[in-house]
Amino acid sequence: MSRSGLVLAASVLLLSAGSAAAQPAGNAENGAEVFKKCRACHMIGEGARTLIGPPQNNLIGRTAGTFPGFSYSALNKAAGEAGLVWNEQTIFDYLPDPNGYLKKFLTDKGKADQATGSTKMAFKLSDEQDRRDVIAYLKTFSK
Numbered sequence: 001m002s003r004s005g006l007v008l009a010a011s012v013l014l015l016s017a018g019s020a021a022a023q024p025a026g027n028a029e030n031g032a033e034v035f036k037k038c039r040a041c042h043m044i045g046e047g048a049r050t051l052i053g054p055p056q057n058n059l060i061g062r063t064a065g066t067f068p069g070f071s072y073s074a075l076n077k078a079a080g081e082a083g084l085v086w087n088e089q090t091i092f093d094y095l096p097d098p099n100g101y102l103k104k105f106l107t108d109k110g111k112a113d114q115a116t117g118s119t120k121m122a123f124k125l126s127d128e129q130d131r132r133d134v135i136a137y138l139k140t141f142s143k
Ligand code: HEC
Pocket: 034, 035, 037, 038, 039, 040, 041, 042, 052, 053, 054, 059, 063, 064, 065, 066, 067, 071, 072, 073, 074, 075, 076, 086, 091, 095, 118, 119, 120, 121, 122, 123, 125, 134
């Protein structure tokens, strides 16, 4: 490969790595499988009701802690009041460590005093591809 070819290949790699982090693209079909783990606590789709956690219809674009009638932890609610909105990036960053994410969000907003207690979401999803896929699945239930 010529030198310029190498440089080009390297910049394409860099570009794709950058955009992968900015806009997680997942596979909704695989995401339906991943969502089975969430179903222990969250319902989605027609007739979804509150289980242990709030329903996940229209999650993308929803302010954290605002599903009507759900009794959220003070931590989850405070993050929403401080401006946390669920979108592809925030859900992606939240899932590996919900508690840590909410606390960091509040601390970064200058509300460290509210970054106490813990979320009721006692579940972590760390695998990157699983997170991308489950988000693609959630998107199919959001307007
Ligand atoms: C063991 C039960 C449980 C599992 C499994 C679970 N969750 Fe949760 N989740 C909760 C609870 C309870 C809350 C409410 C958190 C609070 O009030 O602090 C929640 C909150 C959330 C929120 C914030 C909702 C809001 O309205 O602010 C998101 C996003 C979320 N869960 C996504 C998921 C996804 C995606 C999965 C599967 C990968 C999942 N959860 C699996 C129990 C669970």
